Amino acid sequence: MHFFILYIDPGSGSYILQMIIAAVLGVSFFFKNFWLAVKAFFTGKRPKKDEDEKDRAE
């Protein structure tokens, strides 16, 4: 399996970095969604559809 998966160099430290970034972005997305939900509750508007939902609607 790794015969293929590592045909490019992932870069040293890249895996730890991805964990840090995913954690930071995870927190940031959580607050963003929370804020959108609060706004939606008060304005009565539904949050924007994401790409998937748009694709399914097509």
Added chain:
Amino acid sequence: MRSHPASYRDTAGFVFLQHGKVYRYVHPAYEMHYSSLMESGLYDELVKKGKLVGHSEITERDIFSFTDGKILFPEQIPFISYPYEWSFDMWKDAALLTLQVATAALKKGMILKDATPFNVQFNKGKPVFIDTLSFENYEDGKPWVAYRQFSECFLAPLLLMHYCHPGTHKLFSVYPNGIPMDVLVSLLPKRSKWNMNTLLHVHLQAKFSGKQKQKSGVEDNFSKQKLEILLKGLESFVQKLSPKKIKTTWDDYYTDTILGKDYLQAKTTLVNSFINGLDFKNVIDLGANEGYFSLLFTDDKQVIATDSDPNCINNLYLKNKAAGRSNILPLVNDLTTPSPAIGWNNTERASVTERLKADLVLALALVHHLAIANNVPLGLIANWLQPMGAWLIIEFVPKTDEKVKLLLQNRKDIFVDYNLEHFKTIFAAKYHILKEEKVGNTGRILFLMKRKP
């Protein structure tokens, strides 16, 4: 079977050419991943959306002298362009496509094992992912093996164009395997650290690269959910990027032109009358600016519009995108320093001169820039144009012209041979001059020529 010179990195298979057509060989050891792509519905989904190049499987393996594996015949892309010839929004769309393909793959239990812009081509006005063998089954808990490659190959050029200059994508021809993070950081302004995404994906990555040893076991602590967040984060980051606004020489050429509307109208009428009845399928528009003349051609003609000005080419790309126009491929190309042949043994990526071939070549308001601004003798210009196409529409701009006077105002006129008679003598040696018309009330002359056999 000899593989394409650029197809040697990935052991999963290779691309080869047979009778001028491109094929892809799939190694038996990779077939499990290929089957997942085809059977999971991912291939159908991506091809239907125009995000992945479609292919058919060739069943008669023996005609290519293979005894095992699979042979794919992908939809053929008429012109291969390279990332260092793309403008900002072409880069941006190619990066977004790569992330969208990776996200769609993850939903079907697969992942992209590499992320280079060489896996993307522009076909029918849109970017399309061409590497069918980039897909691999995703092992849960693994981070994205191509994250560093994506950062150096997509984020780095995009950020340089965002923070520094829209023409800095050319640096990618020097670093075609990705602009190293330390090089990128040395070029970006300090204020780029104030952007959270740039801080995380670039400045932090530059700190990590080369210093920290990979700890074993770390790669198993990731998750599919974290990977989705990473891809979503990268997509929203790229989505927000815009090219740095810098006024270039050729911005507003047509709106500010001292030559006026009458000149453009007269030239348009002449070009239309020249191409009327001409038998051709594809066109190269050299020095196209924002594609004013490329847009004259009907949808059944394939046009490659090149200009050295990245702003002009980007505007043309955006105009085409907005209008859903699919027959024009805009490319940033400085004719005086065209994209060279690069990569391993100088054979991986062909030079633009080798790739630029068409039935009809347009060289409008161009010769004086090459001959006077860049000192290229007329004989060399004719030698260069002749192999490019059978038909040539070329404009001669005399020394009495305002634009040529501007070019000469700060320098000595060393161009004794730059006159209409000499121009005609030089070109008549290589072409039959079929038409010669004055453009409106200017001193400029438009020629229709046919290459001599």
